[in-house]
Amino acid sequence: DQQVKQNSPSLSVQEGRISILNCDYTNSMFDYFLWYKKYPAEGPTFLISISSIKDKNEDGRFTVFLNKSAKHLSLHIVPSQPGDSAVYFCAASAGFNKFYFGSGTKLNVKP
Amino acid sequence: DTGVSQNPRHKITKRGQNVTFRCDPISEHNRLYWYRQTLGQGPEFLTYFQNEAQLEKSRLLSDRFSAERPKGSFSTLEIQRTEQGDSAMYLCASRHNRDREFFGPGTRLTVL
Numbered sequence: 705d706q707q708v709k710q711n712s713p714s715l716s717v718q719e720g721r722i723s724i725l726n727c728d729y730t731n732s733m734f735d736y737f738l739w740y741k742k743y744p745a746e747g748p749t750f751l752i753s754i755s756s757i758k759d760k761n762e763d764g765r766f767t768v769f770l771n772k773s774a775k776h777l778s779l780h781i782v783p784s785q786p787g788d789s790a791v792y793f794c795a796a797s798a799g800f801n802k803f804y805f806g807s808g809t810k811l812n813v814k815p
Numbered sequence: 816d817t818g819v820s821q822n823p824r825h826k827i828t829k830r831g832q833n834v835t836f837r838c839d840p841i842s843e844h845n846r847l848y849w850y851r852q853t854l855g856q857g858p859e860f861l862t863y864f865q866n867e868a869q870l871e872k873s874r875l876l877s878d879r880f881s882a883e884r885p886k887g888s889f890s891t892l893e894i895q896r897t898e899q900g901d902s903a904m905y906l907c908a909s910r911h912n913r914d915r916e917f918f919g920p921g922t923r924l925t926v927l
Contacts, residue, residue: 708857713855740918745920747819747906747918747919747920748858749918750915750917793857793858800913801863801870802860802871803860803916807856808855808857
């Protein structure tokens with residue numbers, strides 16, 4: 705029962721352009737969402753989060769949008785840089801106990 | 816800031832053997848999580864502790880798996896009678912209450 709889905713296994717973007725990574729969830733009880741970035745041979749590192757009381761959260765080049773009615777969130781990276789190339793996971797939680805992760809999207813930013 | 820550490824980083828074992836992994840969380844973090852990640856998938860929740868109490872276990876955690884967190888500090892994850900399907904990356908994460916999780920580098924298990 706995959707409660708968090710990332711349907712795009714990979715995404716390739718030119719440096720300087722916008723990267724948009726998408727995530728869908730099925731559990732309407734989820735009230736907190738995070739994005740993690742993962743480089744090879746390292747554990748995931750936190751990138752940005754959003755709670756269900758908001759529809760947008762911004763941190764520098766990274767913005768997360770939440771559409772509760774569609775059960776959809778997206779991560780925008782503007783402008784994309786080659787160092788952003790990594791696997792991105794979205795994760796969701798109900799009540800901040802345990803998190804459910806998507807399967808990840810591998811982003812490749814081409815110079 | 817020493818971060819979350821995990822040992823060993825890699826473990827190769829033969830089917831049927833027992834293995835134990837260790838996780839040292841960030842010192843002031845009261846919550847500790849274990850996840851399993853297989854190729855092409857995201858981390859899957861296994862279990863978590865609040866201090867020394869194990870509060871939840873996933874149904875993925877068969878009776879061959881056991882986790883402990885004595886004294887609410889480091890944690891161990893033991894797999895008995897390993898099977899080839901246990902081959903995966905085992906990730907540990909810690910956090911303080913409702914703060915974000917910090918992940919360790921993981922232990923990669925290969926069962927031959």
